[in-house]
Every structure is written in structure tokens, then in C-alpha cells.
Amino acid sequence: MWMEGSLQSATQVNTEMDDILSQIAQLDKWREIFNTRGLELQSCFAKRPPERIKPEEETEDVSRSSTSAQTPTGYINQLMVPYSIPRSLVVSPSLGGHPVSPELTMSLRKILFGNTFQIFNYEWKKSFFKFREPHSNLSYALEAERGGARAVQMAVQAHIIKYLLFTRPVDSECCTMKSLGEVGEKEQERALAAALADILWTAGEEHTATVSLVTPECCFTPHLDYKLDNFTEKLQLFSFKKKEDTRKFIYEHIQCFNEEGSHGVILFLYSLIFSRSIVRLQEDLDFTTTHLLHLGLGNFGCRQALLNLLMTGRASPNVFNGTLLYDEDGSPLAQPLHGILARSDVGYLQWSREQAEHAKLPTVGSMLKTPKLPIWVCNINGTYSVLFSPTRSLLSDWKMEHLFHLYFYNGQPTQCSTAMLTIDTHSHHWEAGSGDNQGDPERRFPSLEMTIRTKWEGAAIDWNGTVPFF
Numbered sequence: 139m140w141m142e143g144s145l146q147s148a149t150q151v152n153t154e155m156d157d158i159l160s161q162i163a164q165l166d167k168w169r170e171i172f173n174t175r176g177l178e179l180q181s182c183f184a185k186r187p188p189e190r191i192k193p194e195e196e197t198e199d200v201s202r203s204s205t206s207a208q209t210p211t212g213y214i215n216q217l218m219v220p221y222s223i224p225r226s227l228v229v230s231p232s233l234g235g236h237p238v239s240p241e242l243t244m245s246l247r248k249i250l251f252g253n254t255f256q257i258f259n260y261e262w263k264k265s266f267f268k269f270r271e272p273h274s275n276l277s278y279a280l281e282a283e284r285g286g287a288r289a290v291q292m293a294v295q296a297h298i299i300k301y302l303l304f305t306r307p308v309d310s311e312c313c314t315m316k317s318l319g320e321v322g323e324k325e326q327e328r329a330l331a332a333a334l335a336d337i338l339w340t341a342g343e344e345h346t347a348t349v350s351l352v353t354p355e356c357c358f359t360p361h362l363d364y365k366l367d368n369f370t371e372k373l374q375l376f377s378f379k380k381k382e383d384t385r386k387f388i389y390e391h392i393q394c395f396n397e398e399g400s401h402g403v404i405l406f407l408y409s410l411i412f413s414r415s416i417v418r419l420q421e422d423l424d425f426t427t428t429h430l431l432h433l434g435l436g437n438f439g440c441r442q443a444l445l446n447l448l449m450t451g452r453a454s455p456n457v458f459n460g461t462l463l464y465d466e467d468g469s470p471l472a473q474p475l476h477g478i479l480a481r482s483d484v485g486y487l488q489w490s491r492e493q494a495e496h497a498k499l500p501t502v503g504s505m506l507k508t509p510k511l512p513i514w515v516c517n518i519n520g521t522y523s524v525l526f527s528p529t530r531s532l533l534s535d536w537k538m539e540h541l542f543h544l545y546f547y548n549g550q551p552t553q554c555s556t557a558m559l560t561i562d563t564h565s566h567h568w569e570a571g572s573g574d575n576q577g578d579p580e581r582r583f584p585s586l587e588m589t590i591r592t593k594w595e596g597a598a599i600d601w602n603g604t605v606p607f608f
Contacts, residue, residue, distance in 0.1 A: 266402030282549025485509030
């Protein structure tokens with residue numbers, strides 16, 4: 139009897155072990171499927187931001203037993219949902235605003251992707267607005283992603299620099315390069331709120347702005363041809379008639395844009411589209427561009443229309459000045475092409491080695507090349523960065539452009555300090571044929587230098603000891 143009981147127990151244990159091993163095998167199978175689709179499960183689970191613990195609570199934690207330190211059930215439930223937003227970053231429906239409608243989400247998808255069944259991938263969902271260390275050399279700077287969200291982050295970076303150098307309410311003497319290395323955590327949050335509000339207000343033609351945040355529950359039952367993403371369906375929209383009210387609201391909910399798990403870049407992009415409105419966006423675009431994102435190399439990138447919307451408030455698909463009515467031969471176009479209608483505070487420079495070698499480099503018009511303030515978003519070989527000067531009069535006094543400094547930041551963690559370049563447009567004239575014609579083209583003609591020369595032709599550029607990069 140004892141032997142039979144032992145055998146039965148062993149058989150039962152083996153059976154249970156087989157079941158466990160079978161379930162693990164199934165998990166491995168699904169993990170492999172998700173990994174092949176670029177959805178690395180290990181990274182996509184929501185992470186709750188670290189809680190701030192009071193000193194007296196730290197003392198209590200030390201004396202607690204190990205059994206009392208178990209993970210809360212709510213946190214476990216959050217971990218089970220890929221890409222879910224932590225509860226600390228979700229707003230209550232009682233806050234006000236109005237829920238997004240199914241018709242609006244359909245229009246939102248179409249203006250972004252051109253259809254209603256594509257959704258943002260993991261690279262976009264994990265993107266938010268994260269500053270570098272406060273009170274450091276780069277305390278003014280955002281860390282940028284390598285994917286499509288980088289263009290949005292660098293455009294916001296340009297507006298952060300605009301606020302810190304030119305528009306924040308402090309003594310003008312403080313607005314220097316030195317002051318950019320003295321930005322604390324609270325000032326970083328104020329700068330981000332001001333930059334986001336500035337972009338949204340400009341997109342709303344300085345009459346209105348809309349901020350989209352996320353609530354716990356879905357606001358509607360989607361149509362059959364709409365793909366759920368468990369995020370867009372939970373949007374709550376808040377509209378404002380004053381720029382300062384917009385800034386205050388964003389600052390009060392800044393964690394929805396600058397904390398891990400917030401989907402902060404997507405939330406801001408949604409806010410930008412709602413601020414501009416779907417109708418106005420459709421009027422901004424032309425027959426060459428019907429939506430704002432394009433799919434390439436497995437990721438969604440920003441079209442020029444979205445970049446222009448971020449910089450100028452209008453989603454013009456082209457970088458030339460005005461509206462083009464005729465082709466190169468002087469024949470009328472079937473439909474006009476929409477360009478840049480006015481100078482904005484932030485400008486744009488573009489250079490691509492591949493396009494330059496094939497004589498296909500787009501000519502950026504003077505409206506973007508010469509903004510109101512000396513700040514440029516740069517598209518260099520398809521990657522985005524920021525070039526700027528703390529000298530407000532650089533673009534309004536021609537004598538200032540003889541010899542001056544520009545500062546460069548590319549958003550990557552490998553950059554430890556702001557690069558300073560000295561630009562000489564007067565005493566030395568650079569020529570493409572000068573120097574050694576052998577070797578790496580990037581070493582002979584650094585891409586950032588070529589980008590700067592699209593604005594200051596023939597300028598001699600000194601990196602002041604820094605190895606050229608872009």
C-alpha cells in the first residue's frame with residue numbers, strides 16, 4: 139500500500155511537471171513570435187515610475203519582514219498588459235474635457251497613417267520627453283530616440299532652447315550658454331511645458347489649443363475596420379482659448395509627457411493634430427502628401443509636412459517659399475504645391491550626402507533658412523539634431539555674421555557636451571575642391587559643415603578641437 143501511494147504521488151508530480159513544462163514551451167513559442175515581429179516582450183511591459191518615499195517610510199521599510207515586501211496586486215496586473223500606461227499617468231474622467239469620438243479616431247488614424255488599421259509600433263510607444271541630468275552640461279537637452287520619434291523630440295528641443303534662451307521670464311543676462319548648464323529639474327519641467335504649449339498654440343493659429351490625455355476606460359466601441367491599440371480609444375480632450383492656460387494645464391500634468399510609460403511623444407502628436415484640426419491639416423497638405431507619417435525600414439518616420447507643422451504651425455509638405463503654381467518649364471501645374479508662407483521662430487536646414495551626389499537635394503527656402511531666432515532643426519543624412527546661437531541679433535545684423543559661434547546637439551547619449559563651432563564667412567572662403575581628394579568623404583567634407591554651408595555658403599568652419607560628427 140505504501141509503495142502504491144508513493145508511485146501515485148510520483149506520477150502526479152511528474153504529470154504536474156509536464157504540464158508546467160508544456161506551458162513554458164507555449165510561452166517560449168509566443169515569445170519567439172512576438173520577437174520576430176519586433177515586439178520584445180521583455181521591454182514592452184509597463185514600468186511604474188519610482189515612487190518618492192519619505193524618510194520616515196524608509197525607516198519603517200527596513201524593519202518590515204520579507205513577506206510584507208511583496209509586489210502589489212495592481213502592479214502585477216499592470217505588468218501583464220503590454221504597452222499599458224501606469225495608473226499614475228492616467229487622468230480621471232472627472233477632470234473635465236470631452237472623450238474622443240469613434241469618428242475622430244478614424245480621422246486621426248487616416249491623417250497619420252493613411253488608413254485605420256495601422257498603429258504605432260513599440261519604438262514610438264516607449265518614446266517620451268526625457269531630459270539629461272539637471273545642473274549638468276546638457277541639463278537643457280532631451281535624450282532622443284533613434285526611431286521616427288526623434289524628429290518630434292528634436293523639434294520640441296528647438297522650442298525648449300527658444301524658451302530657455304529667449305522667452306523665459308528672467309534677466310536677459312542669464313540667457314547665455316552658461317545658463318543652459320544650470321537648469322534644474324523644475325525648470326526643465328517648466329521649459330518642456332512652455333515648449334509644448336508654444337507649438338500647440340501656434341498650430342491653433344494662436345486662437346486655440348487642445349491637449350489630449352489618457353483615461354482608465356475606453357470611450358467608445360470601435361468600428362470593425364478600426365484596429366484597437368488600447369490607448370487611442372481612451373483619449374480625453376481638453377481645449378483652451380488662452381496660451382497661458384494651455385501651458386499651466388500641461389505643466390500640471392507634465393508627468394503625462396515626461397515619464398517612462400507615458401507614451402508622451404504620441405500624446406503630444408495627437409494634441410498637435412487636434413490643435414491644428416483635421417480640416418485645417420487637409421487644407422495644408424497637397425496632392426503629393428495625404429498623411430503625416432511614412433513607413434520605412436520597419437518604422438514610421440515623419441514626413442516633411444509634420445516637421446513643418448512642428449516648426450511653423452502649418453503642415454506644408456514642401457520646404458520652398460510660397461505656393462508653386464508652375465513647373466520648371468513654366469507650364470501650369472495641375473494642382474498647386476504648398477510651401478512655407480512666413481518666417482517662424484525656429485528654422486530648418488537640410489543636407490544629405492546621397493541626395494547631393496545625385497543632384498537631388500531639396501532647396502530649402504529663405505523662410506526656413508532665416509527664422510526669427512537663431513535656432514534650426516537640422517535633417518542631416520536623415521537624422522535630426524539642433525543647431526543654435528544664444529545671440530539673438532545674429533540674423534538681424536549682417537555684421538554679426540562675419541565671425542560667430544554656433545552650438546550643436548544631436549540628442550544621442552554618446553554626446554557628453556554641446557559642440558561649439560566657429561563660423562567664419564568673411565576672411566576665409568571654403569572651396570569644395572580644396573584639401574585631399576582621397577579618403578572618407580565624411581572626414582573631408584563633414585556632413586554638419588555641409589549643412590551649415592547651405593545657409594552660409596563658403597563658410598570656413600572650426601570645430602575647436604572636437605572630432606566632427608552629426
